[in-house]
Amino acid sequence: MSSSWAAEAAAVFVKDWRCELRTRHAVATLALFALTTLLVASLVLGPIGNDAEMSRRVVPVLVWLIVLFAAAAGLPRAFVHEEESRTAIALRLAARPSAVFAGKLVHIATLVAAIEAIVAPLAVALFDLRVAAAAELVAALAAGGLAIAAATTLLAAIVAQGRGASTLFAVLALPVLLPALALAVAATRVALTGVAEGNLLTLLLLYDGSVVVAGFLLFPAIWNP
Amino acid sequence: MAATALAFKGLSRRFGPVRALVDASAEVEGGGILSVRGPNGCGKSTLLRCLAGLLRPDRGTIAARERGRELASDERRSRVGYVAPDVAFYDELSGRENLRLYSRLRGLPPGRGEILLERLGLAGERPFHAMSSGMRQRLRWAFALLHAPDILLLDEPFQNFDAAGERAARELLAERLAAGALAVVASPSDVALPRVAGELLLGG
Numbered sequence: 419m420s421s422s423w424a425a426e427a428a429a430v431f432v433k434d435w436r437c438e439l440r441t442r443h444a445v446a447t448l449a450l451f452a453l454t455t456l457l458v459a460s461l462v463l464g465p466i467g468n469d470a471e472m473s474r475r476v477v478p479v480l481v482w483l484i485v486l487f488a489a490a491a492g493l494p495r496a497f498v499h500e501e502e503s504r505t506a507i508a509l510r511l512a513a514r515p516s517a518v519f520a521g522k523l524v525h526i527a528t529l530v531a532a533i534e535a536i537v538a539p540l541a542v543a544l545f546d547l548r549v550a551a552a553a554e555l556v557a558a559l560a561a562g563g564l565a566i567a568a569a570t571t572l573l574a575a576i577v578a579q580g581r582g583a584s585t586l587f588a589v590l591a592l593p594v595l596l597p598a599l600a601l602a603v604a605a606t607r608v609a610l611t612g613v614a615e616g617n618l619l620t621l622l623l624l625y626d627g628s629v630v631v632a633g634f635l636l637f638p639a640i641w642n643p
Numbered sequence: 644m645a646a647t648a649l650a651f652k653g654l655s656r657r658f659g660p661v662r663a664l665v666d667a668s669a670e671v672e673g674g675g676i677l678s679v680r681g682p683n684g685c686g687k688s689t690l691l692r693c694l695a696g697l698l699r700p701d702r703g704t705i706a707a708r709e710r711g712r713e714l715a716s717d718e719r720r721s722r723v724g725y726v727a728p729d730v731a732f733y734d735e736l737s738g739r740e741n742l743r744l745y746s747r748l749r750g751l752p753p754g755r756g757e758i759l760l761e762r763l764g765l766a767g768e769r770p771f772h773a774m775s776s777g778m779r780q781r782l783r784w785a786f787a788l789l790h791a792p793d794i795l796l797l798d799e800p801f802q803n804f805d806a807a808g809e810r811a812a813r814e815l816l817a818e819r820l821a822a823g824a825l826a827v828v829a830s831p832s833d834v835a836l837p838r839v840a841g842e843l844l845l846g847g
Contacts (some may be wrong), residue, residue: 421750429747437735504731508786510697511725512748642696642720 426513430521448488452537455484460544473545478606488533489570496522497578515638527567534559550612561622562602568629569594575640646823647673647793654703664689671825675840679829685846687829691796696720724792726783726800732771738782739767749790759785763811776803784812795826
């Protein structure tokens with residue numbers, strides 16, 4: 419008997435969330451980081467609600483920096499932990515590489531979505547923002563979150579194979595994530611102001627598609643010797 | 644001709660300046676055991692990792708056949724049952740949950756894991772991080788035999804077992820051999836094994 423690809427990917431996804439919910443390692447770290455940063459920023463940047471125009475410019479940058487740093491701090495664990503705890507051997511023997519990548523990607527994407535679900539409404543409330551286009555804001559958060567999740571999943575898989583994983587992750591992440599972040603910030607600002615700035619969402623989705631496809635193509639060679 | 648066969652020739656592997664495995668060659672057919680012996684550091688574990696498809700050798704060839712058809716590297720990896728000290732499972736999950744995960748990954752019913760837990764005398768409720776070394780070894784055996792593999796790669800397979808654990812593992816090994824599987828067993832000392840079809844001495 420052999421399993422379907424989707425069943426394998428789902429098993430990896432469920433396993434990652436089950437382990438996560440039992441230790442709450444990443445969720446607790448990321449939520450604490452996101453909340454602290456947002457609260458400190460809202461206090462330091464002046465009385466909440468003042469200068470709505472400036473808030474619309476600053477808040478998108480702030481939100482995406484929080485999501486990025488939370489991701490950078492917590493997500494390399496996805497593969498580094500598998501290698502360091504030596505669970506990767508059994509996973510390599512039992513599952514197809516592309517199913518492992520898909521399961522990990524969906525797990526990380528849902529983690530990023532959870533961070534966004536905390537950070538975005540809180541930012542809107544703390545800075546007393548009026549959202550001009552709510553649907554576009556949700557779309558920007560979803561597309562930007564997928565970009566960060568896909569890029570960090572792939573980068574985490576690469577750095578897990580070598581020593582000095584954290585440093586290598588930081589060096590590789592900058593050029594890969596910079597375009598995604600710039601697009602996500604701009605798309606979020608457009609959703610807040612309602613002033614169109616080209617088809618940013620399409621570009622962001624193209625980035626998502628490229629990184630996800632690159633991930634599926636490259637991962638088997640990274641994961642297996 | 645046996646349904647399953649494994650042959651390797653001239654396998655060598657370096658880790659930087661260290662020559663971990665030098666020019667290893669042997670073959671074994673279904674129903675038999677290839678016994679690999681040698682002192683610590685002679686390359687036994689490296690050889691088994693190469694055979695499992697977990698490590699790429701620098702030189703040499705590996706050919707696994709199933710009913711006359713040569714298996715690709717990915718196919719060989721999926722057909723291997725691998726017991727080794729460096730195999731670990733998820734600390735947050737119990738033995739039973741770990742086996743259910745690998746059953747789902749391999750498309751197997753969960754009942755197979757339950758049978759193996761019972762045969763190996765492992766309760767299965769304890770999280771992996773709280774298991775003794777002997778319990779961990781039993782779980783490694785259950786993981787390795789879950790999919791009834793035709794190629795068993797066993798690195799120091801009886802270490803940390805008590806008498807009952809070793810007896811259960813030997814019975815399961817004998818059943819797989821009787822069913823036509825082959826085994827490569829690596830150990831630093833002379834271990835009594837059934838159906839030994841060949842011996843490979845490394846670092847001698």
